Amino acid sequence: MTTEQLRQRLAALVGDRWVRSRTAELAAFRADGLPTHESTPRLVVLPGARQEVIAVLAELHRAGVPFVARGAGTGLSGGALADTSAVLLVLTRLNRIRQIDAANRRAVVEPGVVNARLAEAVMPLGLQYAPDPSSQTACTIGGNVAENAGGPHCLKYGVTTNHVVSLEVVLPDGKVVRLGSAHGEPWGPDLVGLMVGSEGMFGVVTEVTVRLVPLPQQVRTLLAAFPSVRAASEAVSAIIASGIVPAALEMMDGPCVRAVEASIYAAGYPTDAAAVLLVELDGNAEGVASEEGIVSAILAHAGATEVRHAATAEERARLWLGRKKAFGAMGRLTRDLIVQDAVVPRSTLPDVLDRIAAIALENGVEVVNVFHAGDGNLHPNICYDRRDPDLVRRVRAASRAIMAACVAAGGSITGEHGVGSDKLEFMELIFDPTTLSAMCDVRRVFDPTGCANPGKVIPVRACREWRAGGVR
Amino acid sequence: MSDRVRDRIRESLGVEPVAAGEAGPPRLEPVSTDAVAGALALATQEGWRVRVEGNASWLSRDGPADLVLATTALGWAPQISRPDLIATVSAGTTLSALTRRLAEDGLWLPWDPPGSPDRTVGSILATGTAGALRHGFGPPRDHILGCALVCGDGRIVRPGGAVVKNVAGYDLTRLQVGSFGAFGIVTEAHLRLRARPAADATLLAEGARDALTKTARELLAAGLDAAALELLSPDAGGAADWTLAARVVGSAEGVAAESERCRAAGPGWRVLDPEHADAFWLAASRAAAAAAVTLRLGVLLEGLDDTLDLLDEHLDLGLVAAGAGSGSIRWCGEATAQAIRALRHAASGREIPLTLERAPWTLRRVVGHFGAYREGVGGLVGGLRASFDPSSVLVVAVEGASDV
Numbered sequence: 001m002t003t004e005q006l007r008q009r010l011a012a013l014v015g016d017r018w019v020r021s022r023t024a025e026l027a028a029f030r031a032d033g034l035p036t037h038e039s040t041p042r043l044v045v046l047p048g049a050r051q052e053v054i055a056v057l058a059e060l061h062r063a064g065v066p067f068v069a070r071g072a073g074t075g076l077s078g079g080a081l082a083d084t085s086a087v088l089l090v091l092t093r094l095n096r097i098r099q100i101d102a103a104n105r106r107a108v109v110e111p112g113v114v115n116a117r118l119a120e121a122v123m124p125l126g127l128q129y130a131p132d133p134s135s136q137t138a139c140t141i142g143g144n145v146a147e148n149a150g151g152p153h154c155l156k157y158g159v160t161t162n163h164v165v166s167l168e169v170v171l172p173d174g175k176v177v178r179l180g181s182a183h184g185e186p187w188g189p190d191l192v193g194l195m196v197g198s199e200g201m202f203g204v205v206t207e208v209t210v211r212l213v214p215l216p217q218q219v220r221t222l223l224a225a226f227p228s229v230r231a232a233s234e235a236v237s238a239i240i241a242s243g244i245v246p247a248a249l250e251m252m253d254g255p256c257v258r259a260v261e262a263s264i265y266a267a268g269y270p271t272d273a274a275a276v277l278l279v280e281l282d283g284n285a286e287g288v289a290s291e292e293g294i295v296s297a298i299l300a301h302a303g304a305t306e307v308r309h310a311a312t313a314e315e316r317a318r319l320w321l322g323r324k325k326a327f328g329a330m331g332r333l334t335r336d337l338i339v340q341d342a343v344v345p346r347s348t349l350p351d352v353l354d355r356i357a358a359i360a361l362e363n364g365v366e367v368v369n370v371f372h373a374g375d376g377n378l379h380p381n382i383c384y385d386r387r388d389p390d391l392v393r394r395v396r397a398a399s400r401a402i403m404a405a406c407v408a409a410g411g412s413i414t415g416e417h418g419v420g421s422d423k424l425e426f427m428e429l430i431f432d433p434t435t436l437s438a439m440c441d442v443r444r445v446f447d448p449t450g451c452a453n454p455g456k457v458i459p460v461r462a463c464r465e466w467r468a469g470g471v472r
Numbered sequence: 473m474s475d476r477v478r479d480r481i482r483e484s485l486g487v488e489p490v491a492a493g494e495a496g497p498p499r500l501e502p503v504s505t506d507a508v509a510g511a512l513a514l515a516t517q518e519g520w521r522v523r524v525e526g527n528a529s530w531l532s533r534d535g536p537a538d539l540v541l542a543t544t545a546l547g548w549a550p551q552i553s554r555p556d557l558i559a560t561v562s563a564g565t566t567l568s569a570l571t572r573r574l575a576e577d578g579l580w581l582p583w584d585p586p587g588s589p590d591r592t593v594g595s596i597l598a599t600g601t602a603g604a605l606r607h608g609f610g611p612p613r614d615h616i617l618g619c620a621l622v623c624g625d626g627r628i629v630r631p632g633g634a635v636v637k638n639v640a641g642y643d644l645t646r647l648q649v650g651s652f653g654a655f656g657i658v659t660e661a662h663l664r665l666r667a668r669p670a671a672d673a674t675l676l677a678e679g680a681r682d683a684l685t686k687t688a689r690e691l692l693a694a695g696l697d698a699a700a701l702e703l704l705s706p707d708a709g710g711a712a713d714w715t716l717a718a719r720v721v722g723s724a725e726g727v728a729a730e731s732e733r734c735r736a737a738g739p740g741w742r743v744l745d746p747e748h749a750d751a752f753w754l755a756a757s758r759a760a761a762a763a764a765v766t767l768r769l770g771v772l773l774e775g776l777d778d779t780l781d782l783l784d785e786h787l788d789l790g791l792v793a794a795g796a797g798s799g800s801i802r803w804c805g806e807a808t809a810q811a812i813r814a815l816r817h818a819a820s821g822r823e824i825p826l827t828l829e830r831a832p833w834t835l836r837r838v839v840g841h842f843g844a845y846r847e848g849v850g851g852l853v854g855g856l857r858a859s860f861d862p863s864s865v866l867v868v869a870v871e872g873a874s875d876v
Contacts, residue, residue: 101772106772147639148643161646162610165799175848177847177852179849181770181824182770182823183824184611185827186825187825187845189856190647190650191647191853194642194646201642241554286728290726343635345553345555410633410634411633414639423640427640427641431630434628434629435631438627439642442647443642446855
């Protein structure tokens, strides 16, 4: 089937204006949030209803055409890239909040609903949707499900998989299944848990039922400035070891702080600090007051040069705006930026951060750190200019070395961004061939033809069927 | 058959199986993940059916099998990282032993599963059974970070890891939790821990069921921050009337404030001293295994009364523990396959799943842990089972039998 014939068939299903085929139109979908990977899709289709998703997938299945589902394209692992053989299925038009059931603390949404929009919708009811990725003003719930997204407040409240109770999924052959239940009971083996974080390789989610949690009665946000990254990371370890579970525990190093302060997101961070911690405590007023005293003492004991307590909601919001927009603020530092993602045991943070600084020096690259310290979820951001081939080579070498250092410390290659295209080469650092092969087998149960987001997550050489001859 | 199985085990694995009771199948108690893998690989090769057991404190030792694999010898000392709040635990470790060990380091795994505290970690994970603490801390799936899984054919798969956040690869770990061992045997798990709370209080209110469900709704609407909020039938709570039990944990100041919030919700709350609180929750857990059958229904807060009525209509309200805000009701008693099927059918019509958590094999085989799936899901579960256990070696009554 020619691309034009395919375009016409898809246009018949969703309407002509919702199929993009011109070069200039396709260019807008050539990349996601990861600057190092680009790929132009064969076509882009934007269904506006679940029935259209079903029809499109059934048509693609009949035609044997691979597809890639995409939300807002904010992903940072090249997971939502389609090559010239594949159709990009953009789900942003499925953006309805179908139901908010405050009494039972549930919401039912379509995959294209923006995370922050859901949060805003439930807030007047005294509820929150807890996962809050830094891109929450743009990223979609469907994308969050695909990547098992996290965010600063996942330290206390858990990541996406802890908040999704039921999914409607269109399988790659166009058949529809409903997994889980609104109650949270899995209704059989935990296929919701399996689906969340499968990076769009098992099917396309068309409806998500999420758990909502009450807004805390009291929230206190502390900012602590440190003379060294090591001192700040030791403070993180001490807070975790104390048994207090902050709602969030975030770290920014000096270059990040200064980038934020030089941007429109300036939050009043101390620009002379080598590292800044944001600690948020929530719960009932009495408990929070007690924990605030303990945390303040830990921060001071760890060498904080300043501990600031946000006095008002506005001040708290300002501190968080700086943190959440830090990646954007770093645009001032550099033409291109790789937002890396890895996890280490929290006790190893001081040593791993030292090692990352050494890797930056060894490779002659600038690394800026802003990350979820309480989870041990690092985001070393590497500044570069993609027009400089030598710098690109050194950036790649530094990325590999950082991943290796995190794995050597007992960590993992991704905490919330996913594997996508970017981390494929690192999968064999943490999984043995048997485990990777088992993952391939599981994927084949949902997608026997390998048409859903081909070529992502598992290196094809790890799959048994690849050895037998060919797999997407 | 048994003699042949014994001979092959001796020849191939070099170990001597023990008898699983008179005329029972040979029983192996492997001491390592590799040994479990060797046994299952041999079983696959020979076409044997394998029954997996913990220490039989939850599921009975009655499934048909050519070979029994017990996880009880998988009990090496937990590896605990106090600063990371992570433990790596073998499947045969009992929860009581793990709890004691963690307490030495001021740590806590917030699990209070139904049944005996001597249930193994493997049993709790395989059955996905949570107790009242599910309300505040989530079910076991929320505490597992990674595992070693021996598939039905002896492959060893190690998804996840020993870090608190990890999205590398598909989540094969959570798939194991609550699968009743349909995909393999979890021999080792990385678990997320918490520090032991500084304060821990249990408050009880007794009264009519309807009044207590109303109180529970009001408390939750008022934002009660509880670790547990459980409604217990008179028999389950050991009281003359229904009991609403609230457990709050955290700092002394925070616990005092939440306790006061409970008291403000209505008269009649009494605070248990720590010794009685432990005994109360232990008795509530044990009540869930006091008769032959235990099952679990999903429930939403607003549907609590209706779902209890449904349970009463089809079975009874003898031993019932309802998580007022946690999503499930647990029932224990005597029941026929016909009654369970009728309840499951009625519940399904209301979009309520029923999981048969525990029953004699004769009942499990007929009713299945999950019964019929929704449209399209059965094929996926079947495909996954074939993927992990291609020769159907593992004896698990997942769906139930359609031929009886």
